[in-house]
Every structure is written in structure tokens, then in C-alpha cells.
Amino acid sequence: MASTWSPSVVSVVGPVGLFLILLARGCATEEPPRFIKEPKDQIGVSGGVASFVCQATGDPKPRVTWNKKGKKVNSQRFETIDFDESSGAVLRIQPLRTPRDENVYECVAQNSVGEITVHAKLTVLREDQLPPGFPNIDMGPQLKVVERTRTATMLCAASGNPDPEITWFKDFLPVDPSASNGRIKQLRSGALQIESSEETDQGKYECVATNSAGVRYSSPANLYVRGRELRQAEAGTHCPTLSHPWAHGLPAPLSCADPSRKALTPSTGSLE
Structure with missing residues (x-):
């Protein structure tokens, strides 16, 4: 139904304001989800890895989730990694088990306008079946x-x-x-x-x-x-402190762990 505007409304917002309101309404068109990356059927090897990638677009931005037999995947070996503000998701299965992981998996994209689903089949073979x-x-x-x-x-x-x-x-x-x-x-x-x-x-x-x-x-x-300042620190007589990334999960320079050994080469990771 078309909107009706009384003279009093027009007098309050003015003709320019009314135009902007109508323009904003016209630009606020909602769109149902649409897949831009669909998962593909896969044949994996037992003990290996399978990853299904799924992404959708729409307005509002849809949320993508993964299901197995209509229920959200739930296992220690199953991991869902979201990206692009949850409008994309990777379903990763590791290590693969046969036959328990063989199934059809469902990627669901949903927003306030609608919901769509796409399926992908996983087959898992033993090494002697390849x-x-x-x-x-x-x-x-x-x-x-x-x-x-x-x-x-x-x-x-x-x-x-x-x-x-x-x-x-x-x-x-x-x-x-x-x-x-x-x-x-x-x-x-x-x-x-x-x-x-x-x-x-x-x-x-x-x-x-x-x-x-x-x-x-x-x-x-x-x-x-690593930054150049870390390489310079390694060349000196002191070792990196807690302010350096080595204290947050990176391997410490070998020269710090054992002064008789040389540091890792930045370009190759090999000993120099």
C-alpha cells in the first residue's frame, strides 16, 4: 500500500526532507539469503581432514550454520570456523572416521527475510580402499x-x-x-x-x-x-623479554635457549 502524506507532515519536514525519507525507504530493500560459495561433495581418507566451505549474502547479512541430519553438528572432531561476520562458515572434520562420518551435511543461511539450505556429501575411505x-x-x-x-x-x-x-x-x-x-x-x-x-x-x-x-x-x-627489531635483539647480548612475541607462543630464538647455537634464518627457518 502506498504511503499517504498530509499537508501538515510536508510542512514539518519540508519537500527536501520528504524526498530524503522516501529515498531512504527505497534504499532499505531487504533481500533473502543467497549462496555465493557452496560446499562440494568430498571423498576423504580415514584419519585425514575434510573441510566444507559455505558463504551467503543478503540484507540483513545472513548467518550461516552447519547441520547434520537436521541438528547442529556437535562433536570434538567437528569444528565450525566463522568468517565474514558469520555470513560464512567452514565445517572442518578431523580426524575422519569411517563409516561414522559418512553423511550428508547441511549448510543453512538465515536472515529475517528467509532461509535457504544447501547439501554436501562426505565419503570416507580407508587407505586400502583408495x-x-x-x-x-x-x-x-x-x-x-x-x-x-x-x-x-x-x-x-x-x-x-x-x-x-x-x-x-x-x-x-x-x-x-x-x-x-x-x-x-x-x-x-x-x-x-x-x-x-x-x-x-x-x-x-x-x-x-x-x-x-x-x-x-x-x-x-x-x-x-617477526620484526627487524627482534633480529637485532638476537644479535645482541640480551634475549627478548616478555614484550616480544616469543613470549606469546612463538619459539624462542635458539641463541637465547643455548648461546652455543645460532638463530633461525628468517627466510628459511633452517639453522644458520
Whole structure:
């Protein structure tokens, strides 16, 4: 029904104010949820990892949740990692168990306008059941320590038939190189190259090999990004104090732990 405006209302807000009110009403169109990333069916290996990625858009911004048989997933081996203000969520299952984890999982996106659901099937095989060509990680990423602003390269090589596609996860969330303005690139070899490293690049990285036969995850590897002031501190006679990141989960420089040993090389993580 169209709004009716009395002369008294127009006289109070004025013609310009009335125009702005009508414009605001026209711009406040609500939209039901719509998926922009849908989870795909997966074939995993027992003892391995499976991750389903789901994201939706809408107005108001929808909330994404994961269900199994119509009920919210609830297990120590199941973890839901939200992103983009909960309009996206990754369902991670680790370690995979067969046959108990084989099921159809439901991604639900809901806002005040509506609700939509998309399904993804998980199949879990034992190692002795794997078909020919199932992906294999030939070389996974390794622990790396890099100085801030330097380039870090996380290596990955995989084989299978057909040739597997390699993707990356950081802290259990998918890495999207296209969102980094060219700073993060995935090389043709499958390696992940991070230029001008920042502290936000620090985290746990996994490479994932996927083909029509299934999905295989590498072992995770940590990337540590440290400031130049820490390298200078290591070169001196004193060791980093509690104000340094080494006191908050990063490995202490070996030169501090044992003066007879040298520190880690920032670019490779190897002893120098």
C-alpha cells in the first residue's frame, strides 16, 4: 500500500526532507539469503581432514550454520570456523572416521527475510580402499620464519590422476590470493608465495590436493613473521623479554635457549 502524506507532515519536514525519507525507504530493500560459495561433495581418507566451505549474502547479512541430519553438528572432531561476520562458515572434520562420518551435511543461511539450505556429501575411505589416482602430498609445507616485509614461500607438491588441483588453508580458513591485491600468489608449482610479509600472515598453513578421486591434506606448518627489531635483539647480548612475541607462543630464538647455537634464518627457518 502506498504511503499517504498530509499537508501538515510536508510542512514539518519540508519537500527536501520528504524526498530524503522516501529515498531512504527505497534504499532499505531487504533481500533473502543467497549462496555465493557452496560446499562440494568430498571423498576423504580415514584419519585425514575434510573441510566444507559455505558463504551467503543478503540484507540483513545472513548467518550461516552447519547441520547434520537436521541438528547442529556437535562433536570434538567437528569444528565450525566463522568468517565474514558469520555470513560464512567452514565445517572442518578431523580426524575422519569411517563409516561414522559418512553423511550428508547441511549448510543453512538465515536472515529475517528467509532461509535457504544447501547439501554436501562426505565419503570416507580407508587407505586400502583408495582408488588409483587418489591424490598424494609429495611435499608439504615446512616451518618457516620470515622477517617482516620479506617474501615467504610455502612449498607444496602433489600427485594423482588426474593431476590434482592445489589450494591452501590458513588457520582452517581458505586462502584467497585474489583478495590480496597481488601480494599473495599461488605459483604454478602449487607453492604459496607471500610478498611483503605482514604479521597478519602469521599462522598455520595447509595445502590441499583435490581431484575427481578424492581430497588429501598436507600436515600443517607454521609461518612466523617477526620484526627487524627482534633480529637485532638476537644479535645482541640480551634475549627478548616478555614484550616480544616469543613470549606469546612463538619459539624462542635458539641463541637465547643455548648461546652455543645460532638463530633461525628468517627466510628459511633452517639453522644458520
